[in-house]
Amino acid sequence: MYASSDIFLERCTAEHLALKPHDPPSSNLGASGGFYTSHKDSKSIKGLIHRIENSASSLSCSSPVECNLTRGSTKTPLSSASYGHHDWTPTSGHQAKRARVENIIKGITCTDVTPNQREAECTQEEEGVEVLALRQKHMETSGTESVSESHQHVREFRSKFNPIWKEEKFPRWSVSSEASTDEAFSKSGSESESSPGKNYQGWKKLDHFNSKSDRVKLMADTLKYELTRAVSRSVDSIFKSMPLMQTPTEMENSETALPAQLAESTQNKLQCRTAEVQLPDVQTEALSLVVQKPELERMPNFILQPTLAPPLIPKSPIFFSHESEHASERNNSRDHQHGAFRYLQDGRSEGGKPRLDTYWNLVKVKSKVNSRSVRSPYTHAMPVDQVILETLNLPNVKLEPDSLEKNNLYMLNECLTTNHLKKAKLMFFYTRYPSSVVLRMCFHDVQFSRCITSQLIKWFSNFREFYYIQMEKFARNALLDGVVDVRDLTVGRESELFRALNMHYNKANDFQVPDRFLEVAEITLREFYVAISMGKDRDPSWKKTIYKVICKLDSDIPPEFKSHYFG
DNA sequence: TGTCGTCCTG
DNA sequence: CAGGACGACA
Numbered sequence: 001m002y003a004s005s006d007i008f009l010e011r012c013t014a015e016h017l018a019l020k021p022h023d024p025p026s027s028n029l030g031a032s033g034g035f036y037t038s039h040k041d042s043k044s045i046k047g048l049i050h051r052i053e054n055s056a057s058s059l060s061c062s063s064p065v066e067c068n069l070t071r072g073s074t075k076t077p078l079s080s081a082s083y084g085h086h087d088w089t090p091t092s093g094h095q096a097k098r099a100r101v102e103n104i105i106k107g108i109t110c111t112d113v114t115p116n117q118r119e120a121e122c123t124q125e126e127e128g129v130e131v132l133a134l135r136q137k138h139m140e141t142s143g144t145e146s147v148s149e150s151h152q153h154v155r156e157f158r159s160k161f162n163p164i165w166k167e168e169k170f171p172r173w174s175v176s177s178e179a180s181t182d183e184a185f186s187k188s189g190s191e192s193e194s195s196p197g198k199n200y201q202g203w204k205k206l207d208h209f210n211s212k213s214d215r216v217k218l219m220a221d222t223l224k225y226e227l228t229r230a231v232s233r234s235v236d237s238i239f240k241s242m243p244l245m246q247t248p249t250e251m252e253n254s255e256t257a258l259p260a261q262l263a264e265s266t267q268n269k270l271q272c273r274t275a276e277v278q279l280p281d282v283q284t285e286a287l288s289l290v291v292q293k294p295e296l297e298r299m300p301n302f303i304l305q306p307t308l309a310p311p312l313i314p315k316s317p318i319f320f321s322h323e324s325e326h327a328s329e330r331n332n333s334r335d336h337q338h339g340a341f342r343y344l345q346d347g348r349s350e351g352g353k354p355r356l357d358t359y360w361n362l363v364k365v366k367s368k369v370n371s372r373s374v375r376s377p378y379t380h381a382m383p384v385d386q387v388i389l390e391t392l393n394l395p396n397v398k399l400e401p402d403s404l405e406k407n408n409l410y411m412l413n414e415c416l417t418t419n420h421l422k423k424a425k426l427m428f429f430y431t432r433y434p435s436s437v438v439l440r441m442c443f444h445d446v447q448f449s450r451c452i453t454s455q456l457i458k459w460f461s462n463f464r465e466f467y468y469i470q471m472e473k474f475a476r477n478a479l480l481d482g483v484v485d486v487r488d489l490t491v492g493r494e495s496e497l498f499r500a501l502n503m504h505y506n507k508a509n510d511f512q513v514p515d516r517f518l519e520v521a522e523i524t525l526r527e528f529y530v531a532i533s534m535g536k537d538r539d540p541s542w543k544k545t546i547y548k549v550i551c552k553l554d555s556d557i558p559p560e561f562k563s564h565y566f567g
Numbered sequence: 568t569g570t571c572g573t574c575c576t577g
Numbered sequence: 578c579a580g581g582a583c584g585a586c587a
Contacts, residue, residue, distance in 0.1 A: 421578090433572095454570090455579090461572060462578060543573090574583085 098510065104422045105560050412447035416455055420446065424456065425505040427561060428463045429517040431554040441562045463505065467524070468543065470500050475528035486529055491522040520553045 413420075420443060427434065427442060434442075439456050446452055474497045478489055491497055493513075501521065502513060527546045536542040 450570095457571065458579070465573080547572090568587100570586085572583105572585085574581100576580085576582105577578105 102560075104419055105426060105558075413445055414447045414449070414452075416443075416446060416452060421459065423561065424459050425463065426511050427557055428460065428467075428505050429511075429513050430557050430561075432460070432464055432467065432520075433551045433554055434460055434557070438557055442557055444562070466504055467501065468528075468546075470497060470504075471521075471524045471528045472532070472543075475525055475532055478525075478529055479533060483529070486526045489522065489526050489529055491518050491525055493518065497521065497525065514555070516555050520550065523553065524550050 423442070431438065434456075436453060439453065440448055443452075443456065475489075483489060498513075498518065498521065502509060506513060524546065527549055531537060531542055531546060536545070
């Protein structure tokens with residue numbers, strides 16, 4: 001009789017490779033990299049605000065902006081031209097397909113074009129903040145400034161922004177029951193001036209400080225407020241009253257405390273909440289946690305990152321060539337033929353790993369909109385082929401390194417999109433039981449949280465459920481059909497079982513399912529067949545034995561599924 | 568106790 | 578696909 005151990009000859013010897021730890025993504029800031037080294041530097045503060053404003057305005061920009069497809073090409077070997085913008089043939093559904101698969105796997109990265117007009121808009125505030133920052137730095141270094149001088153500096157700053165201060169055009173902190181909101185304010189260490197629902201009035205304490213620390217605190221409070229205000233105004237269309245306050249102590253303690261706090265505050269406020277992005281709520285299916293990308297991701301002011309490779313030819317041998325340079329990363333000899341994306345990654349910035357650490361989390365945009373029907377009204381104006389933008393639900397919106405240098409704004413999805421779901425399904429062809437490490441590597445554009453992790457785990461659990469149900473069904477059918485030899489059970493690409501599986505995980509049929517999956521499917525089918533034929537299904541937990549076998553057959557996820565920065 | 572996987576249900 | 582119940586496990 002057929003023995004379970006005979007079903008498959010090759011067992012995984014190393015189910016989980018020693019994967020590289022997820023290096024904190026770092027931004028390729030180039031010459032401006034040093035910008036983040038100290039918040040004490042006035043230019044840093046100036047630049048920070050400027051960059052935040054720039055980036056935020058870009059996010060909320062609604063006007064069609066010509067996509068800059070050439071700028072990035074100066075930075076990366078794989079320019080937009082090589083990616084296929086110029087080569088693109090709108091009528092080529094073939095390329096569209098492979099581009100879609102490729103982008104699902106890798107995750108499209110978008111960027112925006114920095115509007116020049118933002119420069120002028122920011123100038124005044126930059127100057128004011130710069131004055132303030134310079135004074136703050138001066139006080140910190142000299143510690144000799146008198147109270148009157150401090151008063152004068154603040155007055156100088158206030159007069160600079162007279163219209164703002166006079167008219168008290170301060171952002172009114174939203175009265176929120178959110179713990180994060182209250183927490184953010186309580187952390188500010190101030191009393192009434194930082195209470196939700198009240199205007200910031202920290203400057204009223206001018207006459208009360210009488211020590212250096214007080215002055216520093218005041219200046220920091222003011223600066224902090226101004227920074228917050230700048231962000232709040234620019235992102236106002238996206239976020240609703242973001243109280244991004246930070247205590248001076250925190251600002252002083254850590255050079256990254258400010259962006260970190262901003263990120264934390266933002267994240268807390270956004271976590272598992274209704275979309276902050278004003279998008280039409282057109283969710284039509286029960287995917288409460290599966291979201292499509294925000295509308296702004298389709299905005300024309302975002303362009304395809306030139307690091308993306310030329311579209312792949314679906315199902316072509318090239319797609320999974322054997323000449324993988326990543327083979328050294330894995331110690332599994334039965335590895336798959338996934339070196340075809342090598343050249344894709346060569347296009348990434350050569351400047352090393354971008355510094356994303358703190359700024360990566362600076363601003364995050366979340367949307368719960370599941371809008372397959374949502375189409376950007378500006379798609380018609382996109383220089384990038386409309387097919388790409390319409391077929392791609394860009395899972396991640398990041399600024400290309402070139403723009404990052406100008407904007408220093410990164411975004412991580414706080415929710416999984418339908419594109420992530422598609423990617424997860426494709427991953428299922430390789431691994432049925434992905435580890436959390438693998439998930440993190442493959443969904444590098446997602447801000448992992450307990451919620452996200454659970455959802456991904458749930459997805460794969462659902463995938464397995466469908467998988468095993470199909471296996472059991474076809475195994476029983478085989479028995480009913482009179483199959484007596486387990487060796488007669490095969491799973492080929494033309495088999496009905498594979499068609500069912502492929503329809504589920506690869507509905508568009510534009511992904512080249514690895515042969516290994518067919519092998520695993522065949523093994524699973526035979527395991528079920530044997531177990532059922534032996535009557536083991538009378539045991540309520542009879543499937544667990546099969547599960548233990550199948551979980552050892554996981555393959556490595558091709559590097560193309562993983563972070564761009566893993567080389 | 569928290570996490571993860573399975574099973575069941577909608 | 579998601580939510581909930583349940584059990585196994587560390």
